[in-house]
Amino acid sequence: MRYIRPLSIEDAVGQLAGSAGTAAILAGGSDLLVRMKRGFVEPDLIVDIKSIAGLSDIRETADGFSIGAAVPCAVLGENAALKKAWPGVVEAAKLIGSKQVQGRCTITGNLCNASPAADSVPALVAAGAKAVIAGPSGKRTIAVEAVPTGPGKTSLAKGEIIEAILLGKRSPRSGDAYLRFIPRTEMDIAVVSAGVNLTIDEHGVVTAARVALGAAAPTVLLVEEAAEALIGRKLDEAALERLAKVCAGACRPIDDKRGTIEFRRKVAGVLARRAATTAYARAGGK
């Protein structure tokens, strides 16, 4: 096993592209090291990206925010501007593992681990976040929902690294929220989860919305029908009822040690409804 700590993204990409055996990217290591310890993976090359310039920064740009791939989740919570603009994304990132884990783990790692139960991913999908990818043939930017393709699988090609996650500039009267269901209070993985992001007009009518569900299908689900249930309406009981129903219907969950199909469907609806209520309040809706 070879461990390297490149100083530039070009070097990292080059090392990954040129590696012969299995390679892994290390940021916080909260997934990778656990998998290595349990013997699930034995990488020949580990590329630690924490020393690459800029990857540990959150930048506020004219278009919104750029969150470097090595920024620990705890740091997101310390950024007042980010927290104000995207409270749902930040609260999702701050639910991962425990305080100690949040000091290491990153939202990019959470995305690339490609677990359908990843906490930050439904919030990022609802937020319309994008991933900036550096690779042997240059850079490209894609929607975050296009990154995971199935449990543990991503659309990234050999040599590609996500460099940053982009979150857009907020339009007025917008809010987002994320909720997950776990049997405990922390140190757990979502049994099912929901992220809602919406914008309202001055009358409280929803003008734009994105709803995403976690642990409800092999990848995080962007439920367009759920957004349609909200758009053009105030967040009244009927709209919420419809939202819950659509979300429950959109789930394609499995029965496993963490929950049953039945339970996940019902709770997906409940969480979507509760997250929508919070997002609506954050947008200033009454």
Add this chain to the structure above:
Amino acid sequence: MNFDPRFSGRKFASVGTRPIRPDGVDKVTGRARYGADFNMAGQLVGRVLRSPHAHAIIRKIDTSKAEKLSGVKAVITAKDLPDLTDGDAAMYDILDNCMARTKALYDGHAVAAVAAIDARTARQALKLIEVEYEILPHVTDVDEAMQHHAPLINDTIFTEGLQEKPAKPSNVTKRSQFGHGDVHQGFGQADFIVERSFKTEQTHQGYIEPHACVASVSSDGTADLWVCTQGHFVYRQHCAQLLGMEASKLRVTSSEIGGGFGGKTHVWAEPVALALSRKAGRPVKLVMTRDEVFRASGPTSATSIDVKIGARKDGTITAAEATLRYSAGPYAGSWAEIGAMTAFACYKLDNVKTVGYEVLVNRPKTAAYRAPSAPMAAFAVESAVDELAKELGMDPVDFRIKNAAQEGTRSSYGPVYGPIGIGPTLEAVKNHPHMKAPLRKNQGRGMACGFWFNFGGQTCTDLNIGMDGSVSLAVGTVDVGGSRASLSLVAAEELGIAYEHVKAIVADTSSLGYNDMTDGSRGTFSSSMATISAARNAIKILRERAAQMWDISVDDVVWEQGHAVAKGEKHGNLGKLSLKEIAAESGKTGGPIAGHSELVADGAGVSFATHICDIEVDPETGSTRVIRYTVVQDAGKAVHPTYVEGQYQGGAAQGIGWALNEEYIYGKDGRLQNAGFLDYRIPVCSDLPMIDTQILEIPNPNHPYGVRGVGETSIVPPLAAIANAVSNAAGVRMTHIPMSPPRILAAIEAERGE
């Protein structure tokens, strides 16, 4: 000198105070040495190969490729641990469990082991061992295993305890029965009868420290073992027997222990580590991973229990009956028997009958878990008692008070009680502010009682007085919950010196006579008795030495508050002699001063507790939150109240986990699905409220200070108390533990008719 263990009602100077524990600083600074912290020069890494199958015949094991791998120093299979148990069936089961012989009986059953120069080599070697299995049908559910068509786990087992010997072998190893009176007649007198069936899933003790040991066998056949255990003397006996050694040739040293709760009363890896070391000729360290701890150490039973209780309109219980089925893993046990004994122990009953069935399943060998078998029985009985109170229109506390056992009551399992604490704990609960606190929407309150026998057992202790007057106390009971502090307090109390001058240690097996292990809540009960006895023997010598120093008769010397005092008119001019002064002269007055004691601590007083808990249920998701929790328990006498409270809180915390989320989940393939702390959900800190405690002290007449064991009873009521609270909050009776959110939501929806 004959030791008089009777309660004397003395006033205490040290006992009942709360000094810091002697092992505290080392534990919080990381200096304390746990099982995996021992290391030896030339030490190898041991790893175990485990069956991935729930039930399979082992056709062939080929270790040749592993043996050829560079860095591998020993590979062993069952052949290297031959059967030396000489017809001892229980020891044979332990041997077979340590290393499968002809069949793998559960997912995780050890089939081979290696010792190599490092972990990587050891892991590679395991992959090179080829095992040929013939997979057999398996059964993991306790009720399914009792069906006549269930796969048979051991065809040599015929149910014991039946009137006629059965013609066919069965997975039921034993039937046991307890009770008195005539339940049929009793139910005839009842105005109300509640009858229900309950299930509890299998849980693990969840100790944070995995099993770990270092074994070093010398070429002369003697050996050392450093190990995390609740009973190093028992480990010595078992290992010596399984390896064909004389017990005195094996010295076992117990490490600090990161939790045991009954799970470290049983050897799993230690005979394997010794066999590896014997074959390799080098020390071997064997540390289980968490995955191995779950799959292959000893969880508690899964159960299926039917309860029927009848009462008259005035609230008198007329009859009580229970049938209890407990899983034992693939080897015979007596778990249902204990459940059947404890089930109705809190109550005064004219007509009571309990029947227990021990059931084999393809799961790990069941081990003790804190008041083993009692929590599940209490869950079933106390749920039914609550329901019956409701039907009668009686307050659940008043209903229990009316039927509580008292001094002189013949218990449901046979013996007649002496002075006991069930009534006082119920009265304390009735008057506790918690019972009157308001509840909010979706919140429910529950309460329940619990009983545990407690145990005394064989105990040997040495007390040595140094020439500077400080005292070393060497005990043979492993300190699992602060007993070194408690025993130091007892030594200080008896000698009349300050706690700070006593240092207690847990001695190794070559330094003391045999001690039973720290189980049955016996650590402080039995070792305090032995410490008192040893101190009194030392005091006798101190008096003799003082008499010698004064040149008077020892009959004229008494021991008062740490001093020899001369009595009688003619000694009026003699000043007191302190322990320190006598010790300083000991070299001239006959040599070292010590007190020794060996005894069987009989008369462990039975223990009772009553718990109250408030739970909030989210009716849309089935999620629960423990809002408030109160433990009231009789301690006899709390030697160190902080550690008594710690035991109360710890038992409640484990009970909360068991009640709400913890469970072994097996797939259809018979493999454990959640062998880790992520999906085997013990409570984390933020899941629990501060657990409030109230210590009652109803002296145990059979202990000089009135001490009763306190470690186990606290886990008996929680399952029931929480089930009663959840049932009250959700408006539906919960009968399946754990009450995980999917189960609660399904129950609420079934009640609503959805």
